[in-house]
Amino acid sequence: MEDAKKLEEFQAKIDAEIKIEPKDWMPEDYRKHLQRQISQHAHSEVIGMQPEGNWISRAPSLRAKVVLLAKIQDEAGHGQYLYSAAETLGKSRDEYIEELQSEKAKYSSIFNYPTLTWADMGAVGWLVDGAAIVNQVSLQRTSYGPYARAMVRICKEESFHQRQGYEIIAHMAQGTPEQKAMAQDALNRFWWPSIMMFGPHDSDSPNTGNATLWKIKRETNDELRQKFIDKTVGQAEIIGLTIPDPDLKWNEARGHYDFGKMDWDEFWNVVKGNGPCNKQRLEHHKKAHKEGKWVREAALTYAQKQKEKQMVA
């Protein structure tokens, strides 16, 4: 009875567009949904550092190197705010990291693809960050306050990243024949995985029910995907690259682009761990974490000693 009343008040707040804050009452499912979604988002930022980190040492100019390095550093920062937002839901960062490493938690599947040439630094910024922004802009209006605020901050930086990525690939598309081929190849490899980042079709996505009611999710997977495709097609045309989808064409009646069928079999395989880099990404994370253990212990011990000294004094 108590809970029914609380639930009613909770829903009334959501309906009135009042943000839910950490100390407010919330249904357990709402809490769990957000813990899962925000931590998955944080893990994606952190794991996402690896495919781009793969090219820092080989960036072709010092300017390109610092731009890339600063971008990856921003991602680490996004991971930080998102872990902080997730911690307000009553679980520690250590617990979330443990879930990532034991494969109880996921991260965005896109990062299980390798970055094979420098053009991939363009494609990742342009397409992967571009797709992420469409989703994140929508999440700025999500009902959980700390998550919405983290998104506002993150969106500002992501739009820089998207432009920087586009700048790389646009420059290569106008470069030597070899550079142009690299740019087209990067688009060919990243296009389909990028549009699948929005998740399964709405008709195959049974979990969205409450997430929509609770305004965690403000737009559906298919709506977001369509937005991304509509804004990206023209960007490819301007720089003379071809989107690898023969069925892609403007539909006057819908006012949107129609597009071809996505390979969901591949998508689910990568989600389940069969992508080219799933094992590598997770092993890398575990290795760094394990190698840092003595450092974290030393810092804790030192802090403890200092505290004891202060107490004596």
Added chain:
Amino acid sequence: MTQQDALINYCLRLGDTSLILGQRMAEWTSNGPTLEEDIALTNISLDLFGQARTFLTYAGEVEGKGRTEDDFAYHRNEREFYNTLLSERPNGHFGDTIARNFLHAAFLYHLYSALTKSKDDKIAALASKSLKEVTYHLRHSSEWIVRLGDGTVESHQKIQDSINDLWMFTGDLFVMNEVDELLIKEGIAANLNEIKKLWDNTVNEVLQRATLKRPIDGFMQKGRLEGRHAECLGHLLAEMQFLPRAYPDATW
């Protein structure tokens, strides 16, 4: 040797050192012991690349043949780099990196402090900008030296070993030749014998706070002034320079 030649060489020494140490620090991306430390280490890397770019650009301006920062970074070979032997040492574990950074930051801190008074206005301006950054690098690494030295038994041993292992590369920091002689006379360069005394004080003070022992000065490696490096530099350059070398006609 003309003053112009000496100044170009002096800028390359400073630029190369920041470049190579920056490249090493960038290797820490996604490998830090915590997310916060990952960010701190890449911050240092970004500062160092910024310094490298300004000093290499200035070398090109002094030379007057149109060479850019990228020409210097990507189109010279191992024997044409003048970075310190310490800067190119591989990262090893976190303690190795901290020890290298500390010994190096203490050097750059005092060097840049002195160079803020250089009679070459550009060197003085670049040094004073770099000094702000290096002050932070020295603080960051000193704090970790103390934490690790006065942390657990394991961390104490590890960081002491790291300092011991890197010690033989510290002598190279202070070696001088006719370039220094000429530029010191003109009031442009710093006298490294003076810097060495200041470095000694800083290093001794921090090691003492960290309950660590200063190694005894044994035989010191040398080579920076002649562009004679350890084997590891060639691999670092091969990786760093790959794209511009493989596609000489391309711009990026």
